[in-house]
Amino acid sequence: MQNVALPIKTRLNLLEETRFEKLPVSVYPNKDVASVQVAKxxxxxxxxxxxxxxxxxxxxxxxxxxxxxxxxxxxxxxxxxxxxxxxxxxxxxxxxxxxxxxxxxxxxxxxxxxxxxxxxxxxxxxxxxxxxxxxxxxxxxxxxxxxxxxxxxxxxxxxxxxxxxxxxxxxxxxxxxxxxxxxxxxxxxxxxxxxxxxxxxxxxxxxxxxxxxxxxxxxxxxxxxWSGKKASIIKKAVEGDxxxxxxxxxxxxxxxxEFVLDEDAAAELTRFDTPWLVKDCVWDELLIKKAVIWLSNELGKPILKLTEEDYNNNGMAQLATERGPAYNINIHIFNKIQHTITGWPGGKPGADDSQRPERALPEKKRTLIFSPHPDDDVISMGGTFIRLIDQGHDVHVAYQTSGNTAVWDDDVLRYMEFAIDFEGSLGKDTRQLQSIYEDMRGFIQQKQPNQTDTQEIRNVKSFIRKSEAIAGARYAGLPDSHIHFQALPFYESGKTSKYPVTDRDIELTIELLQQVKPHQVFVAGDFADPNGTHIVCFNIVTEALRRLQQTEAWVQDCWVWMYRGAWHEFKPYEIEMAVPLSPQEVIRKRNAIFKHQSQKDSPVFPGDDLREFWVRAEHRNRETAQQYDKLGLANYEAMEAFVRWRF
Incomplete structure (x- = not known):
C-alpha cells in the first residue's frame, strides 16, 4: 500500500487509523472488486x-x-x-x-x-x-x-x-x-x-x-x-503478535x-470494529449503540452505571463531548435496546407501537417464514414461530430446498425396509420395491466420496426431510394447508455444489408471495452454513420482493425480518427485535427441533460446531438473553433475535 503521494495530514491520519495493523492492508467493497484489482x-x-x-x-x-x-x-x-x-x-x-x-x-x-x-x-x-x-x-x-x-x-x-x-x-x-x-x-x-x-x-x-x-x-x-468467516483470523494475522x-x-x-480484503474479512480490524480507539468518528445511532454496548462489556458494567470517566479512559471522549453528558447517552441507548424486546413478534394489538419493533396493525398478520433447509425454521426461530401461531396470526412456512444432500445413506435403507414391510403387511406385491431397494443397497455399498446419488435415493432422502418438516410445523400448530415445499431447482444437483440460480427459482418464490401476500416475511440471515444455501435462498427471496415491489402495492407494507441461530447469532448492537422465551417455550422449541430426527446426534454437515442443532440453538438463545441481562435489562430464560431487512 503506497501512501507517499497523499498529503502529509492525510498520511498522518491514515497512520493513526491503522496503528494497530502491523502490515499493509487494502480493503475493497467486495471480493469481486478486489479480485479484479489483484488480477490487474x-x-x-x-x-x-x-x-x-x-x-x-x-x-x-x-x-x-x-x-x-x-x-x-x-x-x-x-x-x-x-x-x-x-x-x-x-x-x-x-x-x-x-x-x-x-x-x-x-x-x-x-x-x-x-x-x-x-x-x-x-x-x-x-x-x-x-x-x-x-x-x-x-x-x-x-x-x-x-x-x-x-x-x-x-x-x-x-x-x-x-x-x-x-x-x-x-x-x-x-x-x-x-x-x-x-x-x-x-x-x-x-x-x-x-x-x-x-x-x-x-x-x-x-x-x-x-x-x-x-x-x-x-x-x-x-x-x-473474503467474507466474515475469515475476519477473526485476519485480525490475529494483521494485529496480533x-x-x-x-x-x-x-x-x-x-x-x-500486502493483505487484500473485502469489507467483511476486514470487519474485526480495530479501525472498522472499534474505530473510536483510533480516530474521531461520525457518531450515527448505530455506531453509538455499538460503542456503548462495547464499553459496557469491556468494563463489565451495566449501561446505566457507565460514567464520564469510563468514556474518557476508553477512547470515547469525543462521543461524551459531542453527545453527552455520559448519563444522557446511557439512558438513550438503554431505552433503544429495551425497545427491541417484545413478546409480540407480530405486533401487540391495541398498543402504542411507536417504540415497538413491529406494527400493531393489522392485528392479525399474514406471516410467511422462509426456511432454506427443512429444519432452519424451528432451529433458528422455533420459539417465535410458535408464538406467532399462539397469538392468532395467519402463519405460513415455505421450505425452500429439499435438504436431500444432508441425509445419511443408512436412513434411506431403513425407510425403504419399512416401506417394504408395510406394503407386505397389506398383502401387496413388494417385488418392485424390493428390486429398487436392492439397487439402492448395491449403489451405496460401492459409492465413492461425493458421488451423486441415484434419483431414487435422492427422492427418498427428500421424502425423509419432508416428513420431518411437516411433523415440526404441525407440532408448532400449523395446519397442513400452510406448509409449502418449494424444492427450488438450484438445489437439486444431487451434489454439495449446486446449480446456478435461475429465473425459475425466483418465479416460484414470486408465485408463493403472491399467493400469501404477507405482512411479515422471515428469512434466514445466517450466511455461515457450510453449503452456502442460506445466502442463495436469501438472495432469491429479496430479488423476488424487489420485482414485486415494482407492480404490487401490498409489498410496500411487507416487513422483512432476518433470523439466525443455526450457525451464528446477530451481535447485540445489530438486534432490532428480541423475542424472549420462557423455560416452557424453550422446551417446546426443542421438541419441534426433535421432529427432525435425521439431523439429530450427528448431522451430515455439522460445520465447526459439533454440538447438536438443538443444543446450539438453546445456547445461543440463552447467550443473547444473558447479554441483555449484563447490559442491565431484564433477565430472561432465552431470546431469539431478528434484524430488519429494508428495500
Missing part, C-alpha cells in the same frame, strides 16, 4: 516482463479465494489479448496422496479455473506431485525449491489464508524458515475441506506444501481473504507483503 496487478507484471523478454514467475494458490482473480485473468486473455506464454507458475501445495485426475486435486482445480483457458505452456506449470511414493517426497521437495531458484525466484506469490492461520498448508507450528515439505494437516483444515470430499474421513491427512521460508523469498506477496500458532503472522516480518 498480475497482468501488469506479466506485460512488464514481456517487454524485457523475461519470464513472469508466479506462485499460485487454490481454494475459493483466488477463483475471482483467475476468472478475471481468463477474461483479460480472451478479451484484451493478455498472453501467458512467458508465464511460469509454481503452485503452493497439493494433498498427499492425490491423483491429478481426482476432482479434489489442485491439478484439476488449476486446469478448470485457469490453465485450460489461457495460452500458458504446459511445461511451465509446476504443481506438487501427489502420486509420489513417500520415500521420494523429500527429493521432490528439494528439486521444487531448486526449480524456483533456477527461474530467479518468485516475482509474485498469491496467498489465501485458512482459519487456522495457515498459508499454503503451513499449519500452526510451522517454522518461519521452512521449505517445501510433506506436512500433516490440522483437524480444522480437514473439516473445512470435508464438503469437497464427502466427509472429513475422506480428506487426506497430509499435503506437500511450499514452506514459509520459500514464500518469504518472493519479491511481492499478496494475501487475499508474531507466533507459530498463527503462521500468517510471520508475514508481518516481510517487507513486500
Amino acid at each position: 496487478r498480475i497482468a501488469a507484471l506479466i506485460r512488464s516482463k514481456q517487454e524485457t523478454g523475461e519470464p513472469a514467475v508466479l506462485g499460485l494458490a487454490t481454494g475459493a479465494t483466488p477463483v475471482g482473480v483467475y476468472e478475471e485473468l481468463v477474461r483479460l486473455h480472451r478479451e484484451e489479448g493478455l498472453s501467458f506464454r512467458n508465464v511460469v507458475t509454481f503452485n503452493l501445495d497439493e494433498y498427499f496422496p492425490m491423483p491429478p485426475t481426482a476432482p479434489q486435486s489442485y491439478v484439476t482445480f488449476m486446469n478448470e479455473n485457469l490453465f485450460d483457458h489461457i495460452d500458458i505452456q504446459r511445461e511451465n506449470i509446476h504443481i506438487p506431485d501427489g502420486t509420489l511414493a513417500v520415500e521420494d517426497v523429500a527429493a521432490f521437495c528439494l528439486n521444487y525449491e531448486q526449480q524456483i531458484e533456477e527461474y530467479g525466484g518468485l516475482d509474485l506469490q498469491v496467498l489465501g489464508i485458512g482459519r487456522t492461520g495457515h498459508v499454503g498448508f503451513n499449519e500452526p507450528g510451522s517454522a518461519p524458515n521452512s521449505g517445501t515439505r510433506l506436512v500433516t494437516l490440522d483437524d480444522l483444515t480437514r473439516r473445512d475441506a470435508s464438503r469437497d470430499f464427502g466427509g472429513k474421513e475422506n480428506v487426506p491427512t497430509k499435503a506437500i506444501t511450499m514452506g514459509i521460508g520459500t514464500i518469504f523469498k518472493a519479491r511481492e506477496i499478496i494475501l487475499m481473504a 508474531v507466533s507459530g500458532e498463527v503462521p500468517a503472522t510471520y508475514l508481518q516480518l516481510a517487507d513486500n507483503v
Whole structure:
C-alpha cells in the first residue's frame, strides 16, 4: 500500500487509523472488486516482463479465494489479448496422496479455473506431485525449491489464508524458515475441506506444501481473504503478535507483503470494529449503540452505571463531548435496546407501537417464514414461530430446498425396509420395491466420496426431510394447508455444489408471495452454513420482493425480518427485535427441533460446531438473553433475535 503521494495530514491520519495493523492492508467493497484489482496487478507484471523478454514467475494458490482473480485473468486473455506464454507458475501445495485426475486435486482445480483457458505452456506449470511414493517426497521437495531458484525466484506469490492461520498448508507450528515439505494437516483444515470430499474421513491427512521460508523469498506477496468467516483470523494475522500458532503472522516480518480484503474479512480490524480507539468518528445511532454496548462489556458494567470517566479512559471522549453528558447517552441507548424486546413478534394489538419493533396493525398478520433447509425454521426461530401461531396470526412456512444432500445413506435403507414391510403387511406385491431397494443397497455399498446419488435415493432422502418438516410445523400448530415445499431447482444437483440460480427459482418464490401476500416475511440471515444455501435462498427471496415491489402495492407494507441461530447469532448492537422465551417455550422449541430426527446426534454437515442443532440453538438463545441481562435489562430464560431487512 503506497501512501507517499497523499498529503502529509492525510498520511498522518491514515497512520493513526491503522496503528494497530502491523502490515499493509487494502480493503475493497467486495471480493469481486478486489479480485479484479489483484488480477490487474498480475497482468501488469506479466506485460512488464514481456517487454524485457523475461519470464513472469508466479506462485499460485487454490481454494475459493483466488477463483475471482483467475476468472478475471481468463477474461483479460480472451478479451484484451493478455498472453501467458512467458508465464511460469509454481503452485503452493497439493494433498498427499492425490491423483491429478481426482476432482479434489489442485491439478484439476488449476486446469478448470485457469490453465485450460489461457495460452500458458504446459511445461511451465509446476504443481506438487501427489502420486509420489513417500520415500521420494523429500527429493521432490528439494528439486521444487531448486526449480524456483533456477527461474530467479518468485516475482509474485498469491496467498489465501485458512482459519487456522495457515498459508499454503503451513499449519500452526510451522517454522518461519521452512521449505517445501510433506506436512500433516490440522483437524480444522480437514473439516473445512470435508464438503469437497464427502466427509472429513475422506480428506487426506497430509499435503506437500511450499514452506514459509520459500514464500518469504518472493519479491511481492499478496494475501487475499473474503467474507466474515475469515475476519477473526485476519485480525490475529494483521494485529496480533508474531507466533507459530498463527503462521500468517510471520508475514508481518516481510517487507513486500500486502493483505487484500473485502469489507467483511476486514470487519474485526480495530479501525472498522472499534474505530473510536483510533480516530474521531461520525457518531450515527448505530455506531453509538455499538460503542456503548462495547464499553459496557469491556468494563463489565451495566449501561446505566457507565460514567464520564469510563468514556474518557476508553477512547470515547469525543462521543461524551459531542453527545453527552455520559448519563444522557446511557439512558438513550438503554431505552433503544429495551425497545427491541417484545413478546409480540407480530405486533401487540391495541398498543402504542411507536417504540415497538413491529406494527400493531393489522392485528392479525399474514406471516410467511422462509426456511432454506427443512429444519432452519424451528432451529433458528422455533420459539417465535410458535408464538406467532399462539397469538392468532395467519402463519405460513415455505421450505425452500429439499435438504436431500444432508441425509445419511443408512436412513434411506431403513425407510425403504419399512416401506417394504408395510406394503407386505397389506398383502401387496413388494417385488418392485424390493428390486429398487436392492439397487439402492448395491449403489451405496460401492459409492465413492461425493458421488451423486441415484434419483431414487435422492427422492427418498427428500421424502425423509419432508416428513420431518411437516411433523415440526404441525407440532408448532400449523395446519397442513400452510406448509409449502418449494424444492427450488438450484438445489437439486444431487451434489454439495449446486446449480446456478435461475429465473425459475425466483418465479416460484414470486408465485408463493403472491399467493400469501404477507405482512411479515422471515428469512434466514445466517450466511455461515457450510453449503452456502442460506445466502442463495436469501438472495432469491429479496430479488423476488424487489420485482414485486415494482407492480404490487401490498409489498410496500411487507416487513422483512432476518433470523439466525443455526450457525451464528446477530451481535447485540445489530438486534432490532428480541423475542424472549420462557423455560416452557424453550422446551417446546426443542421438541419441534426433535421432529427432525435425521439431523439429530450427528448431522451430515455439522460445520465447526459439533454440538447438536438443538443444543446450539438453546445456547445461543440463552447467550443473547444473558447479554441483555449484563447490559442491565431484564433477565430472561432465552431470546431469539431478528434484524430488519429494508428495500
